[in-house]
Amino acid sequence: MNKHFLFYVPPGEIADNQIQFPKEEANHIVKVLRKQTGDVIQVTDGVGNIMDVRLSEVDKTRVSGDVIANYMTPAEPDRILAFGVIRQRERLEFAVEKAVELGVTRLVFVHSEHAGKMDIKARRIDKTMISAIKQSRRPWLPAWEERESFNDVLTEYKEGRNVIVAHPNEEGSYEWKPDDSPMLLLVGPEGGFSEKEVNHTLVSGARIVSLGQKRLRTETAACALLVLANLR
Amino acid sequence: MNKHFLFYVPPGEIADNQIQFPKEEANHIVKVLRKQTGDVIQVTDGVGNIMDVRLSEVDKTRVSGDVIANYMTPAEPDRILAFGVIRQRERLEFAVEKAVELGVTRLVFVHSEHAGKMDIKARRIDKTMISAIKQSRRPWLPAWEERESFNDVLTEYKEGRNVIVAHPNEEGSYEWKPDDSPMLLLVGPEGGFSEKEVNHTLVSGARIVSLGQKRLRTETAACALLVLANLR
Numbered sequence: 074m075n076k077h078f079l080f081y082v083p084p085g086e087i088a089d090n091q092i093q094f095p096k097e098e099a100n101h102i103v104k105v106l107r108k109q110t111g112d113v114i115q116v117t118d119g120v121g122n123i124m125d126v127r128l129s130e131v132d133k134t135r136v137s138g139d140v141i142a143n144y145m146t147p148a149e150p151d152r153i154l155a156f157g158v159i160r161q162r163e164r165l166e167f168a169v170e171k172a173v174e175l176g177v178t179r180l181v182f183v184h185s186e187h188a189g190k191m192d193i194k195a196r197r198i199d200k201t202m203i204s205a206i207k208q209s210r211r212p213w214l215p216a217w218e219e220r221e222s223f224n225d226v227l228t229e230y231k232e233g234r235n236v237i238v239a240h241p242n243e244e245g246s247y248e249w250k251p252d253d254s255p256m257l258l259l260v261g262p263e264g265g266f267s268e269k270e271v272n273h274t275l276v277s278g279a280r281i282v283s284l285g286q287k288r289l290r291t292e293t294a295a296c297a298l299l300v301l302a303n304l305r
Numbered sequence: 306m307n308k309h310f311l312f313y314v315p316p317g318e319i320a321d322n323q324i325q326f327p328k329e330e331a332n333h334i335v336k337v338l339r340k341q342t343g344d345v346i347q348v349t350d351g352v353g354n355i356m357d358v359r360l361s362e363v364d365k366t367r368v369s370g371d372v373i374a375n376y377m378t379p380a381e382p383d384r385i386l387a388f389g390v391i392r393q394r395e396r397l398e399f400a401v402e403k404a405v406e407l408g409v410t411r412l413v414f415v416h417s418e419h420a421g422k423m424d425i426k427a428r429r430i431d432k433t434m435i436s437a438i439k440q441s442r443r444p445w446l447p448a449w450e451e452r453e454s455f456n457d458v459l460t461e462y463k464e465g466r467n468v469i470v471a472h473p474n475e476e477g478s479y480e481w482k483p484d485d486s487p488m489l490l491l492v493g494p495e496g497g498f499s500e501k502e503v504n505h506t507l508v509s510g511a512r513i514v515s516l517g518q519k520r521l522r523t524e525t526a527a528c529a530l531l532v533l534a535n536l537r
Contacts, residue, residue, distance in 0.1 A: 167399060174525045176517070209519045285408070285535055287441045293406045293528070300532040303517055 078106065079123070079207045080116045081214070087118055090140040092126055099136035102128070113141070119206060119214030121146050146212050151255035152302055153234065155181035155226045157262020158191040158219075159291050165193075166201045168292035173205035173215055175299035180217040181226055186267040193219055223259060223270045227277050230257045236279035237302070238266075239294045251302050258302060260294045310338065311355070311439045312348045313446070319350055322372040324358055331368035334360070345373070351438060351446030353378050378444050383487035384534055385466065387413035387458045389494020390423040390451075391523050397425075398433045400524035405437035405447055407531035412449040413458050418499040425451055455491060455502045459509050462489045468511035469534070470498075471526045483534050490534060492526045 080098045094102065102108045110131050116124045116138075122145055126138040154177045159165040165182075172180055184190045198217055206214055220226050227236070234255040259274065266274070284297050312330050326334065334340045342363050348356045348370075354377055358370040386409045391397040397414075404412055416422045430449055438446055452458050459468070466487040491506065498506070516529050 163395075171525055171528070174519060174521055175529070176519065209521065211519050287406060287408065287443050289406055289441065293403055296403070296525070296528050297407070297532045300529045301536075304533075304536075 078114065079210050079212075080114060080126075081203050081207055082116050082118060084118045084120055087140070091129075092116060092124075092138050092140065094136040094138070102136050103131060103133060114138070116140075117206065117212040119203075119212065121148065121212050123210075123212045149176060149178060149213055150253045151234070152177050152258065152299065153179045153181065153230050153256070154258045154260070154295060154299065155183050155220070155223065155230075156260035156291050156295050157185045157187065158182045158193070159263070160191055162194075162197075164290070164292050165191075166197060168295050169198055169201045169217075170205045171292065171296045172299060173202050173211065174209045175296060176211075176303060177215050177299060178213070179215055181230075182217070182219045183223055183226060183262075184219065184221055185223055185262050186270060187262045187265060223266070224273050226257070226259070227273060231277050236274070236277060237298065238274055238279045238281045239284050239289075239298045240281045251304050256302055258295075258298045260291055260298060263291055310346065311442050311444075312346060312358075313435050313439055314348050314350060316350045316352055319372070323361075324348060324356075324370050324372065326368040326370070334368050335363060335365060346370070348372075349438065349444040351435075351444065353380065353444050355442075355444045381408060381410060381445055382485045383466070384409050384490065384531065385411045385413065385462050385488070386490045386492070386527060386531065387415050387452070387455065387462075388492035388523050388527050389417045389419065390414045390425070391494075392423055394426075394429075396522070396524050397423075398429060400527050401430055401433045401449075402437045403524065403528045404531060405434050405443065406441045407528060408443075408535060409447050409531060410445070411447055413462075414449070414451045415455055415458060415494075416451065416453055417455055417494050418502060419494045419497060455498070456505050458489070458491070459505060463509050468506070468509060469530065470506055470511045470513045471516050471521075471530045472513045483536050488534055490527075490530045492523055492530060494523060 082092050082094060082098065086093050086095060108114065108128055108131060110128055113125055113127050116126045122143050124140045125142040127141050128138045130137045154172055159168060169180065182193055202215060234257040236257045238259045284294055314324050314326060314330065318325050318327060340346060340360055340363060342360055345357050345359050348358045354375050356372045357374040359373050360368065360370045362369045386404055391400060401412065414425055434446060466489040468489045470491045516526055
């Protein structure tokens with residue numbers, strides 16, 4: 074069996090150990106990989122399962138299969154990452170992809186004071202996330218949402234989580250010993266947090282982590298914070 | 306003075322504290338920012354200096370200025386990063402940009418056994434690097450080069466450096482306490498290191514650092530390794 078490819082099928086399409094492949098995955102199976110009835114492929118449902126699936130029907134209009142083994146993976150540490158929306162779509166999608174590879178469990182795009190509003194294309198975000206879990210063989214599909222302010226994010230998610238804020242600083246030290254406990258990671262927009270946002274965050278007991286003295290783009294700071302959150 | 310923009314002028318264009326701006330920077334100064342004679346802007350030469358420059362001549366064909374202050378920054382820790390070339394140009398350029406933001410001092414693109422050959426566009430790499438030092442206000446322009454194998458990289462650069470290799474591993478621990486000493490960081494290509502490459506690397510006394518159990522893309526592993534190399 075080829076473990077190079079991991080396919081994604083939403084849980085709703087799996088019943089009684091039988092899978093009906095969505096159109097895009099079916100196309101890939103038939104046209105690119107030229108799989109045939111009886112071949113075994115690997116599938117994740119994005120909620121922790123990786124399944125070996127034997128194809129029972131392979132034609133141009135319909136691909137289906139039977140689950141013959143299911144490997145359950147334990148839930149991952151809770152890592153919510155909220156960042157000011159990135160206006161360049163390419164950079165935004167890159168940030169999404171990297172956050173998924175680096176273990177984010179929920180992504181929050183914040184239309185903050187300095188970031189402003191942006192029209193998020195839901196289909197593109199979903200597609201980027203699915204592609205990233207397949208690529209990185211990570212069987213958990215993160216959630217994502219939009220919020221109007223960092224304050225909203227704090228109100229909703231700070232309860233029960235360590236709040237960590239990335240902050241560029243002349244000193245350049247990372248004094249932080251992360252563990253597996255739930256974390257809410259905040260990264261400001263390109264223009265930085267507004268004064269009001271910083272005040273709210275500080276009041277809520279956040280820990281500020283320096284990412285060194287260079288000015289990092291939002292997506293770079295997000296990656297760096299997740300790498301650090303994975304440190305043991 | 307607007308510290309938001311940092312311009313780049315190669316050292317060869319600066320003599321006797323006078324600067325002749327290259328065409329692209331001149332365009333930006335005149336057409337985008339609409340600067341005028343007497344305005345002061347900040348310029349780096351990519352070899353550690355950030356200068357305040359008063360514009361002495363601003364017209365469509367020629368922009369020049371006088372250095373009125375020079376802030377020298379100390380040399381940065383030696384961080385050579387070598388990775389298997391990434392065949393998708395967008396991802397390759399992203400890796401370059403992020404490596405520059407995260408403090409690489411020399412980038413080596415390796416046409417390794419599994420990565421294969423790729424035609425690197427020198428002008429694009431230069432442009433990406435220059436843009437990244439300006440964006441991150443980092444006054445050191447990293448060097449870059451291509452090599453035919455990881456073995457070549459080791460032969461050339463392992464002397465006097467800690468050799469660190471990124472390796473995805475089921476255990477997922479990062480047992481590594483970096484410091485400011487010179488480092489050679491190696492990241493394999495998408496297909497991983499070949500057996501021969503791993504053997505050569507191990508023989509040369511490299512330390513293997515796990516980046517967790519997820520399969521990371523080359524550019525993600527490169528970012529993660531640099532973030533970790535910056536840890537204090």
